[in-house]
Amino acid sequence: MNHALRAIGVGIISISIAGCAASLQITNTQRSTIEQRLLVKSLERALSGLNITPLQSKTVAIDFYGLTSDADFAKEFFIAWLQSQQVRVASEPQKAQLHLKVFAQVLGVDKGGAFVGIPALSVPVVSATVPELALFKSETHQGGAEIQVYTVDRGTGKFVDKSALGSGQASYNQYTILILIHFTRSDLDEKKIDEKK
Numbered sequence: 001m002n003h004a005l006r007a008i009g010v011g012i013i014s015i016s017i018a019g020c021a022a023s024l025q026i027t028n029t030q031r032s033t034i035e036q037r038l039l040v041k042s043l044e045r046a047l048s049g050l051n052i053t054p055l056q057s058k059t060v061a062i063d064f065y066g067l068t069s070d071a072d073f074a075k076e077f078f079i080a081w082l083q084s085q086q087v088r089v090a091s092e093p094q095k096a097q098l099h100l101k102v103f104a105q106v107l108g109v110d111k112g113g114a115f116v117g118i119p120a121l122s123v124p125v126v127s128a129t130v131p132e133l134a135l136f137k138s139e140t141h142q143g144g145a146e147i148q149v150y151t152v153d154r155g156t157g158k159f160v161d162k163s164a165l166g167s168g169q170a171s172y173n174q175y176t177i178l179i180l181i182h183f184t185r186s187d188l189d190e191k192k193i194d195e196k197k
Contacts, residue, residue, distance in 0.1 A: 038143025108143070
């Protein structure tokens, strides 16, 4: 009997150790996947509002400016988008015909929410937590991008043109009504409109 208990104890410890070794860690990225999708979709929509017809078949050099750490990604996304619109991007700036100064005046995600009900409460005496009871709860995520392009002649340094402001937004919102009804509204999966302007 003693051997049987010992064997069961060793088995439980072995399973526990194996379970610990096989556990997964979830990596926390700087931006959630929803935020990343909101930023990309907002950027796509902002770029679709730019008129780049005067730049087509030209060779350009690009300086890109943004107020957040997302500007590096936005620059590469903008370059790839320009190239898809038959604009040549110079690998050596001195060989470009035009110099583009691109400003990402807005590039980010705003969060908000509302709650009507009883929030989750901790009861210290019995070490228990009373769950949240929501009559209405909303969590809103709004992505936004605003892009403007200033064009300068590379040879003379003279100002050529300033684009209209390209603006794009995307939203992802979650709602809970009367505790049980939960739904999401988003415009992330709307069909992409590919327009060459």
